[in-house]
Amino acid sequence: MSREYRSCETCRPGSRHCRFDAELAPRDDPERIAAMPAATHTDVLVVGAGPAGSAAATWAARYGLDVVLADAAVFPRDKTCGDGLTPRAIGELHRLGLTDWVFAHTVNQGLRAHGFGQRLELPWPQVEGLPDRGSAVPRTELDDHLRTTALKAGAVGVEGARAIDARLDGGRVRAVTFRGAEGTFEIECERLVVADGVRSPLGKVLGREWHRDTVYAVAGRSYVTSTMSDDPWISSHLELRGEQGQILSGYGWVFPLGDGSVNLGAGTLATSKRPADVAIKPLMKVYADTIGDEFGLSGELRNPTSALLPMGGAVSNVAGPNWALIGDAAACINPLNGEGIDYGLETGRFIADMLVAGDSLETAWPALLTEHYGEAFSVARRLAGVFSNPKLLTALGPVGMRSDFLMTLALRWMGNLVTEQDRDRAARIWRWAGRRSVAIDARPPFS
Template identity: 80%
Template structure:
């Protein structure tokens, strides 16, 4: 296929955020190019879990039947401090079920969905620079080949940057990650299991190191269904610049697997172990300019309380596409540098602010061992925690738990030295 020389909307990064943006922009009538540095299918470090919030966005894309053909889970099995609680997904204005699909398959299918919607897909092309026209991005410079010997440009009216947690193109545009608020350090692997159809995803909130100390994080085991024949197993810890994570993730993951092997009927081999740093809770600045915007992981749209990012990637992809089309921004028009940060703060600012404040408390030594047993003794508290931690409070919710969460978010963001996305 001949590489296009120009397009209305150029999307860099074909993960859930970028593919959703490309699919929605193409469905809304824009000329779209979706480019990625990798050749698909490709892997991505992730827990692979799809919460009801993510399921809702996949349903908007018309993918419910495809997702249901994979594993379906009904909620979270929370372990810790001598307790095990089964917490169904809260439902309400969101679906009452979740799933888990390996990112190698999920991302490839979402990219295909965008291409079927009309986007032109380009893979194996790494975005390395931009060409400016005043304060606007006139074109993105791509490199191909193992040594980046072949270079070419694609001109665009609007640029959507969805190139992940490291966001190399975002850095070119001035994106800065602030580590004074909480961030994640996580690793995952795949393990065979004789219980791949477990209807619950499991999270161990009492994550211990090899010396028996309680760590500021959690472990997870997400069944992937009979066809996959195994589970996604991983560990994540929380850190800040003041209290960095002093833990080797991959050895910790191996220790965690050993501790859970008998209970979850796990195999011995940890396949494809990978790890990553996760900017969280909108802890980045310069998320947009006159005709460009960062979305998904690139904009640190990751839940500080559970590390979930797929739902926010899908949501921000849809939101930026709708914004560009509704304001005429696919061919000029509104200044995304003003509008997009305001949209992100409107949708996520309060929730991210209180979530990262609470997650930061978990990094305080001895606080989790003191409070964890109290919370785990109450189904009510843990049910509320599941709803808040998973950000299952929608704009339509008017119940008491939703009102309390919004009230806490407003108070929290008013005290932030640097609010989300600022």
């Protein structure tokens, strides 16, 4: 397979330290391929071209590796998502050289929290190494742009081809079988990155198992015209009620998109012992009717979709000798708010570093996920499990909403805004709670 190698002027191709942060000049006619010949072989095969897969493909290609980026869809394509980009996600987009692009859309300065008779405006906190601004970009556009960034970096694209099986040899993946419009074909690979989303069909083939005894979410999103489309705050309603006025264990959100519309969605929390018993699409209509006057909503909810979200590393078998699951496929989703884009972008970068280093992924990848996310996911799952009980939410919600301090801490934790460099009280509390939570987990994250 021939393609153009790209790197910065001062680093050799493949250098672990080359970040090539500037925008890449486009390649001539980036390839968009719906089917490929059976004999194709590549250094790195990435299955799934969402934020995680596209980030992994971009970094691996910038490091000088031959990369194929394959997806079942033809881009641009939609995906169920709140479209919100936290400062942590913005930080990753900056690393990719996409700061100007993302801020050409919309900019928000923090969270406006509603509920239990209170409304608090909580600016994004000042966190070392992260910007203090967020944004929101529809996934139809975000994912297409991230995929194009990977193609410009040198990855070869495959569209409209669904991964249906893997050929293994002693636990190593030798090839992945795809089904496209013209039939089935194989792509052989030295290493495989699985980024095929929350359901992860290829992950299941490789032994991935989702454990529903910890908290998960059922969430939906839609688009609606709003006079608040340019609001500099994202909004979250922590007192979500159903058709009969009953309080639900979940949350609603409104993310301004700056184009005359907002992303409006709702999610409920559940576990295997306390499953969700709510129809999400009707719930979004109830939610929209409840807040319609305040947010200047008009017209019907457009493109409503919903999804089931495994969260907090609630999966096992995330890696083998030469393959690894990243992003949503590895349940890297925040249990407190359903956010996954930042983790997807991060894990895409992390796995590319590991591929260049030549590490065996079977033990190194779960260890890295545990190091970066294990404690935070553990305590977040435990807290979210508490809030999956409507009675406890009714009792504790008003207490939290009356405290600017507690809600500021919650924003920091919910937004994944505690970095390794932080030494303030919020960070110390979070790490202390995380260590103790993992110690009593029956099944720690990623195990």
